[in-house]
Amino acid sequence: MNTIPAGQPNTLVIELKNVSKVYGTGPAATHALRGIDLGISPGEFVAVMGPSGSGKSTCMNILGCLDTPTSGTYVFQGLDVGTLSRNQRALLRRHALGFVFQGFNLLNRTSALENVELPLLYRGASGGERRAQARQTLAAVGLTGWESHTPGELSGGQQQRVAIARAIVCNPAVLFADEPTGNLDSAMSLEIMALLTALNDERGITVIMVTHEREMARFARRIVYFRDGRIDSDGLARIIHEERVNIPGLPEQHRFPLAAGGCVAMSGPDTRPASRGRGAVSRCTGDA
Numbered sequence: 001m002n003t004i005p006a007g008q009p010n011t012l013v014i015e016l017k018n019v020s021k022v023y024g025t026g027p028a029a030t031h032a033l034r035g036i037d038l039g040i041s042p043g044e045f046v047a048v049m050g051p052s053g054s055g056k057s058t059c060m061n062i063l064g065c066l067d068t069p070t071s072g073t074y075v076f077q078g079l080d081v082g083t084l085s086r087n088q089r090a091l092l093r094r095h096a097l098g099f100v101f102q103g104f105n106l107l108n109r110t111s112a113l114e115n116v117e118l119p120l121l122y123r124g125a126s127g128g129e130r131r132a133q134a135r136q137t138l139a140a141v142g143l144t145g146w147e148s149h150t151p152g153e154l155s156g157g158q159q160q161r162v163a164i165a166r167a168i169v170c171n172p173a174v175l176f177a178d179e180p181t182g183n184l185d186s187a188m189s190l191e192i193m194a195l196l197t198a199l200n201d202e203r204g205i206t207v208i209m210v211t212h213e214r215e216m217a218r219f220a221r222r223i224v225y226f227r228d229g230r231i232d233s234d235g236l237a238r239i240i241h242e243e244r245v246n247i248p249g250l251p252e253q254h255r256f257p258l259a260a261g262g263c264v265a266m267s268g269p270d271t272r273p274a275s276r277g278r279g280a281v282s283r284c285t286g287d288a
């Protein structure tokens with residue numbers, strides 16, 4: 001079957017119910033996840049932290065429909081992902097999810113524009129449509145003028161921007177980022193965090209990000225801490241919106257990256273929770 005059935009109405013975009021994952025069997029079995037319960041609302045920015053081997057990537061792979069749990073239920077936008085075929089899960093990935101990785105994962109001898117066009121190609125968009133949309137998305141991440149450059153001609157921060165453009169070009173509901181600043185120096189890391197923050201604030205994209213660094217986690221609103229395959233703590237990030245857009249050390253030109261080429265028009269329903277601050281948007285448009 002090549003369509004995704006409609007989900008039941010659900011206020012959560014993501015819900016894990018008693019999810020476990022066991023790799024291997026018998027004495028060699030590894031219990032990577034031991035009964036995870038997790039609910040994420042549309043528009044949240046969640047940082048996932050925890051020691052190496054605590055189950056972060058396993059959990060992200062399940063959330064990203066790249067892997068399936070051994071037991072328990074994963075509900076995405078009201079849809080029980082466990083009832084979907086492999087094809088349907090691939091469709092769900094293509095239509096509703098975006099991925100950003102530590103190593104950028106761009107095609108090397110391919111221009112920034114073509115890298116960003118790729119997901120649209122898989123979706124069957126026409127050439128003209130693809131180019132226009134990819135161009136617009138590169139502009140939104142501050143890369144106007146860099147369209148024809150290959151990854152080797154771009155800095156690490158710029159490559160990660162291309163990867164983010166590729167991840168959001170199909171307007172995903174959720175953006176997964178696994179250590180997105182792991183290969184970047186601190187200035188570039190802040191630049192990428194400012195961009196993820198702006199996408200979350202201004203477009204209402206739900207962001208779920210694995211990071212080892214407290215410095216990066218504080219951009220999130222909520223931090224879920226894994227330990228030994230369980231959620232050890234789950235709470236609000238210490239800094240609130242107004243503070244996080246004024247992070248000391250963040251260069252002025254990187255504070256509101258979407259404002260660089262004029263504010264990007266928001267499309268789709270505003271899924272932000274009512275409590276969400278609008279600081280970045282109002283400053284971005286100049287009407288304080």
Ligand code: ADP
Nearest residue numbers: 023030031032051052053054055056057058059
């Ligand atoms: P983290 O991302 O927090 O470092 P992982 O989710 O990668 O943790 O790993 C959790 C546990 O599951 C670890 O003990 C790891 O060795 C094990 N594990 C992860 N992936 C596999 C796999 N494909 N096969 C076997 N064991 C795995």
Ligand code: MG
Nearest residue numbers: 053056057058
């Ligand atoms: Mg990992």
